[in-house]
Structures are given as structure tokens and as C-alpha cells.
Amino acid sequence: MDLFLQQIFNGVMLGSTYAIVALGLTLVYGILQIPNFAHGHMYMLGAYVCFFLITVVAIPYWPAVAVTAAFMAGGGVVLEWLAYRPLRHESPINSLIAALGALIVLENGVIALWGPQGHRIGNPFPAVFDVLGITMSGQRLLVIVIGVALMLLLQLFIKKTTLGSTIEAVAQNQEGAMLVGINVNLVSSLTFAISTGLAAVAACLVAPIFMISPSMGAMLGMKAFIICILGGLGSVPGAIFGGLILGLIEALGGGYISSAYKDVFAFGALVLILAIKPTGLFGKEVQGRW
Amino acid sequence: MLKLKNVTTMIGEHQVILDVSLEIAEGDFVALLGGNGAGKSTLFRTIAGVLSPSRGKVEFKGEAIHKYPAHKIVGKGLCLCPEGRLLFPQLPVYKNLMLGAYRRKDKRDIKDSLEQVYALFPILKERRKQMAGTFSGGEQQMLAIGRAIMSKPQMLLLDEPSMGLAPLIVEGIADAISTLNKTGITVFLSEQNAQIALMITRHGYVLENGSLVLEGLSADLLQNEKVKKAYLGT
């Protein structure tokens, strides 16, 4: 029973991270109508920027997270402007190639600057709590708390503010949005900024727990896609729900069955679900460009 | 108020609008007739800034707007209620309406506009929390017009509002549009349904294969032999 609860805790922690990253991906899908294949690598870059700020520039953890989020938000805007905007009217597969180019640059750029080996960020919250037989490390708890807070803030932003509703508007009908006076390009940039900023925060939170490495983005990116598909591309609650489910599947599957094959469960679950419901768990009929 | 000078619009390699010139005065109520594929929607989208003319000029209140993007033109007081309505299907009615007022600077008067829309289309007030995508065709059209009104336009472009709607609903919408024009909004109405369009408007243009082939007082056009044969089914 203890092991079970422990895995649930880990699953929720993992799930919160996945959910935040998937949220960004799903928001951008709503706007672009194609998935951002470089998303995982932007997450990875966020971790490295945080690492750089803490170890080289020597700022404390929380300011580093804030600066990283702001910097990566800008990075997202640049990515959109360079790789996605020029290809808006072409086949979506061309955007995939551009994203591929971007992620090659990101991964190899990071290797060139910091080497291919992994790095560690010091743990800013080393306290450990023992609750109901579950060992909760402070940092992991923080991931859950901040993760949930960010999800709530994002929902509030989208549903309760005018700017937030422009994101929904553009995602639901781009030309309609233009006709009510919304500057679609601006909304697109804003969405990318939020998306990448969120991923960066997730990366910073998780960096002290696991090691950071240039290849950490690829696997996470793929899982983010899985989550978005599970929850339906473009659906915010779907991303949150899907993220938590995936985190739990991985933690429980990895803990009880086999750690080596844990990723297979995630991928297998996805293929199974798509076989039954080709547009994802909460997805609607594919209206997008693809 | 609106002036088009030799406007030509291409879509791909196709010349969809060819050398169109027209003028609409403030407060006027003008119809644009034409069959399927004549280019009415393309013309309206060109005026609204969704498309760019490859030649010619579009002037609104003396200002050249043909190079402006669509979102800027809304801010100038010219609003298109498009063919296909283009609503936000997963947002409730009141959010669709509030987004219509996105460009407005006079935040306090937005409430008044909302009341105006609710007065014109009471069903929108009743169902203001319902998702726009669940509405019927006629109700969606009302919402689309309502959204356009929310931008407090000086000129309204209505692209085939009667499309796909039952005759009774069409009448109701036609009444609403006439009422709007009486409050001072200039209305440019494009329709395949020539009968009702010519009955409520003052002046009319006929578009065929992208060019203007006929114009005149709506009352005269109703009696015009060519118009009768082509668009009135008599």
C-alpha cells in the first residue's frame, strides 16, 4: 500500500510537469493547427538557461526561474516568427521540417555550449516531508503546487480576461477573429510566448530533481504530443487531464511492472486509444489544416 | 462614405474581381446582387481587408484602406458580417458579442450596444450563455449581425445573410437590417435572394463574373427585364 501511494505521489508530480508542457503545446496547436515539434527542445533549452543563470551568473533559484521564463517566452516568439510564420500557407509537413531544423540547432547548440553530458542543478528545497507513509521531497511537492497554480492561472486568464478570450477566438475561427478586429499575428506570438514560458517554468522546477541533458527534450516532446492527443488537440482541460493520466500510468507501470518498458506503456496506450477513437479522447472532428 | 476605384482582386491565378468602381454615400442602403460565383464575397472580403486588391483603391471616409489588414479596418468603423457567419462555436453568445466590441475605445458604451443587440434580437438575450455552435442557422445569423453591431460600425457589409434560412426567418432578419439602416448605419447588402434585397434597399448593383454589369434604383431594378430573368425567376 505504501508503494502504491508513493507511486501515486510520483505520478501526480510527473503528471503536473507533463500537463504544463502539454498545455503549451495544445494552446499553440489551437492557433497554428499543427503541433509544434520543437516544443520539447524549447523545454530543454529552458532547463539549460536556468542552469546557466544559477551556475555561471550566480543568481538565486527563484529569480533564475523568473528570468528563464521571460527569456524563453521571447524565444518562443522568435521560433514562431522564424520557423512557423513564413510557412503558414504551405503544407503543414513543411512546418515539421522547419521545426526539425530548429530542434537540430537547439540540441546541437546546447551540446556545443555545455557538452553532451548531463548536468545537475542544486536542490533549492531539500526539506523532506513524511505524510501518510509517503516520502514527499520538498522540490517534488513544489512541482505539484506550482503546477496546479499555473494551470488555474492559465484557465482564469483564458476564460476571464479579454486577451485570453482572443486566444480562444483565434483558435476557433481565425477569419472571424480578424473580422472583429483581433490582430491574429499578435495573438499567435502571445500564445507561443505563454506556451514556451510555461514549458520553461516546468523545466526549471524539474531540473533539480532529474539531471538535465541535451536529449531530455525529445522524449518529453513526444510525451507531450501523446497527452495532447489523449486529451484532444487544442483542448486545455484535455491536456491537464491527459498529463495527469500519463504521469500516473508511467509511475504505476514503471513501479509495478517494468521500469525499462515504462515508455512502451505510454506509447502503447496512445496507439490503443487512437485505434478506438481516432480523434483522441476529448477531440472533436479534425477541422485543422492537416 | 465608401469608394471603390477600379478594384481588381486575384485569387491565385484567377481574376475574381475585375475593375470594379462604385460609391456609397453615408446612410445609404445598397444591394449587391449576383449569382453563385459572381464574386460578391470576394468583393466584400477585399473591402474588409481580408483580401488585398491587386489593382485599384478602396477608400473609406476619405481614407485609403486597401492596404490595411482586416483588424485595423474594423477599428475605422467598417464591419463585415461574413458569408458563413464565422462565429466562435465553443464560446457562449455573450462572449461572441463582447468580442465584437474588441476594437472599441469607448468601454462604457459597450453595455449600451449590448442592450441594443438584445432589443433587436431578444432570443440572443434569452440564450446568452449558450454555446454559439449549438444554434440554428437563423439564430447564428442573428448572432453574427449582433456581433457586427457590437463594433459600433458606421458602415455594415452583410454578405448573404439569408443563405440557407427559411423565408420567415429571412423576413425577420430583413426587418432587423432595415431598422439598423434607419438608425444611421450605412448598409451594403449582398444577396442571391434578389427579391427581398431589392425590396428593402434603395439602390442596387449587379455583379456578374467579377464585373459590375448593372446599377440603378432598387425599385427600377425590380422591374428590369434582365434582372427579372436572371435573379427573380420570372
Next chain:
Amino acid sequence: MVTWLQEKWFYVVIMALALIVPFFVPNRYIFQIIIMSCLFAIGALSLNLILGYTGQASLAHGAFFGIGAYGVAILTTTLGWSFWAALPVAALSSAFLGLIVGIPALRTRGAYFAIATLCLGEIVVLVAGNWTGLTGGQNGIVGIKPPDAIPIPMIGEISFQSQTSQYYLVLAFLLLTIFIMHRLVYSLKGLTFMAIRNNEVLAEAVGINTTKAKLLSFVVANFFAGMAGGIYASLISSISPSVASLKITFDFLLYVLLGGAASLAGPILGAFALPVLMEYLQFLHGYQMIVFGVLLVVVIIYCPRGLMGGITNLLAKINNKRMGS
């Protein structure tokens, strides 16, 4: 005969050049690149069938290539089969897996299909890396022999130990692939494929069984991918899970898209041009991939239809000038 020659002289010249390559190649290293490019051209052409002609983005292509490679590797080393028996079995296994996987996967479209195939591909890599008993795990399989010699009565035998013989082997398979692709694409089936790419909903409405057509293109494509993989294993003599990896998939994708999808020459062009480009960039050492990534973005933005697209545009412009004057 003469008119045929007039129209197709370009292809005849290329064929002739291809046949005499071994006499002009400067060293083993470059020869190896050429041989590999021919192999990858087969993989690219088969991906093109799915991507360029039916418009579906399969991100599992590397996995099917890998299955063919492991098929030949396991059959020839563990079971001692002859290459010539192992190759068709490996290719058919790839096709068969494509069938099983394709039936559920092809119910999805667009981005969903891409991600589903991405995950399938990853499953293959993970299984290859972990099923140590069958695949040798992360260490893979070593000591795969080159294709067995073919005995020719009264003359002797053709052995495939030398690079030259391997080159002609690969060239022969490439030509076979081109021939089959050509017949397929220019047949009624091929038109069906393109109808699906252009507008799947419309294609269904006019009575095309899109599921059958998509499945057919998927299975055929994976057969050729597996075939290419099987030959690869035999020539390169040792394989590891990376042979089924996403990198291979992306390589194929690049060859097709940068060479020009929906044409037969495009993927072949891409399969040769890109490795050549990579070789040129070698001098940059650590920064080689960064420059490659940047070039990728630049090329896809300015040449969205790839090299073939650029060439066709150029030819069209030249033609217009000629007709105009």
C-alpha cells in the same frame, strides 16, 4: 524507337553514368557513400509513396527499415539462412507489420496519424533495445555476412564481397524499385492515391475506398523500406537499435521533402544531395549540425517544393521564355 530516345535521352545518360560509376569513383569512402545513397533512395522512394502520393505523414518509416534490417540479421546469423531467402521474408515481415499496424493507425489523419506512427516507431526501437534474447539488446547484432554468392552455371559465381559488386546489387534493387513505383504511380491506383492526397473527403464521396488505398500504399511502402533495411544490414555487417530510430525516419523525410515530394526523381535526388551536403559540412566539426539545422529551415522556407520543385519552376520559366519568343 528514335522518338522514345529523343524524349528520354536524359534518363539514358543518367543510366549510362550510373553503370560506369565504379570505374570513376576515387576511393572506398566515397564509393560507400554512393552505395548507401542508393539504398536510402529506395527508402525515400517508398516513403514518398505514403507522403507524396497519399499525403499521409508516416513517422514510423525508420522503424520498418529497421525491421527489415533485423529480419535479415536474425535470419542469416542465428538461423543461418541464405541472404536471398532472408531478404524477401524480412521485407514481407515489414509489410505484414505494416498491415497490422496500418489498419488501426490509418483510421487517424494528419497530425494524429503522424503522432501515432511516431509512437509506433518508438515502440519498435524500445523493443529492439530491450529484447536482448532476440535482438541482442543495445549491442545489436554483429557479424552479418554480405549476400551469398550467386552461382552461374558454367561461368562461376557472382560474389558480393567487393564494393563494386555490392554497388551493382544495390543499383539493381534501386532500378527495380523505380520501375515498380513508376508503374504504380502512373496507374489508376496512383491516381487514386493522389486523389486522396488532394482531398480525402472528396475522394470518398466519389466512391474511392480510401481506407483500402491508404492501406495499400502503406503496406507496399513498408515492404520496400524493409527490403532496403535488409540489404543495409547485409552490407554494413552489424546493426543496433539505432537502425530503426527516429533519426533514420527523419533522414528519409528530409530526402523526400528536400528533394521534392510527389515526384519520382525528387527522393532520389534528395538521397544523394543531402549526404553530399553533410560531407561538405564535415569541416565544421562541432558546428556541422547547427549549420545543417539552419540550412534546413532556410531551404524549406524558400524552396517549399524541394529541389525538384525549384528545378521544375526553372524549366517552366525557360520553356515560357522559349515559347514567348
